[in-house]
Amino acid sequence: MKKVLIAGATGYLGNYVAQAFKEENYYTKVMVRNLEKFKEKGINADEIIQAEITRPETLINICDDVDIVFTSVGITRQKDGFTYHDVDFQGNLNLLNEASKRSVEKFMYVSVYNGEKFKNLKICEAKEKFVEALRSSGLDYRVIRPTGYFSDMSEYFGMAQKGKVYIFGNGNNQINPISGKDLAKFCISAINTGRTEPEVEGPETFTHNQIANLAFEVLGKPRKIIHLPMGIVKGAANIMRWLMSSKTYGPFEFVATILSQNMVAPSFGSDKLENHFKSLKP
Incomplete structure (x- = not known):
């Protein structure tokens, strides 16, 4: 059974993604910052890890025995003192660094449609900076780009x-x-396609x-x-x-x-x- 690590499972998309992977018979390992919020969502998962993507020390060994890493972590409105750079770029980079150490089969990330075109925007600047790091990581990857x-x-x-x-x-x-339900299905379908940055x-x-x-x-x-x-x-x-x-x-x-x-x-x-x-x- 393939094992997937899902970051951002309590978010709008991550919730559906966790459910979709489970329905496809993946072993689902979800990373959450707030356990109470996770419990309120009623998400079905095989394993729950409490960690914070902005704190790399909490991510050590989180990718052990993981085949696929999926992250939709990002912020639209900055809060809790975090900036787009802190979360969308550095947070996801912290997770990518752990995935690279374990040579996971695939790393999946959700950015935005035409993200490269919008790099002048603060939100997209951080997301696309991470995409550049992902492209250079040497891992097989997918960047999903919804509008x-x-x-x-x-x-x-x-x-x-x-x-x-x-x-x-x-x-x-x-x-x-x-x-969110349809996009989650698309994300899973993108795993075995040849397109590294599909738009949808x-x-x-x-x-x-x-x-x-x-x-x-x-x-x-x-x-x-x-x-x-x-x-x-x-x-x-x-x-x-x-x-x-x-x-x-x-x-x-x-x-x-x-x-x-x-x-x-x-x-x-x-x-x-x-x-x-x-x-x-x-």
Whole structure:
């Protein structure tokens, strides 16, 4: 039986990945920082290791007898005093160093679609710096590149619940978001393919206006969308970069950049965004 080490199992994607590997008859070894949070998730795993990816001394020998390492560890909003560099780059590098010592068969990491193109953004800078280290590690690897998760689209649903959805730009750029369940299946399918950095997204393509309208439709509320001119948004992002910490401007500039262009990758899966929104209804 193949053994997989999963880092980030309590996160949105990691939760589904742990379940998917288990369903494929892998021996699942999950690395968690907060045991209580892990227990609340009700994740089924063969082995639980309490460790912190930002503390390399807690990772010693964690890759013993492991065939595959999977990590989706990363932060969208900096917290607990950690920066993108601390977690997305250095934290994952700590894990990669341990995996290299044990010469694991494969190291899998989840970055973002067009990550190399977005290296000027603080969030992507840290992720792609780690990707560069992974490429140079000598290990067989996979970098999974999704365009967006259903959980990201929940932001639209939350605004719609309050009566107004704010969209940067005209809202006509497209994206095909994917569910955590479908992306987890794709990650496992990518293990035995020849592509080292596959791009992927969900089965449905929407404009951002259509996603907002879908949220209102599911809620049964009148549609009210407010478009913020992209020129003003980008100007604000530039000012924030000069005057504020990356903790504040990082998420803002990332969203502003994503909404300013099409983010459509090869489709995979069958889950529908409408059903996700319905699951969020109170």
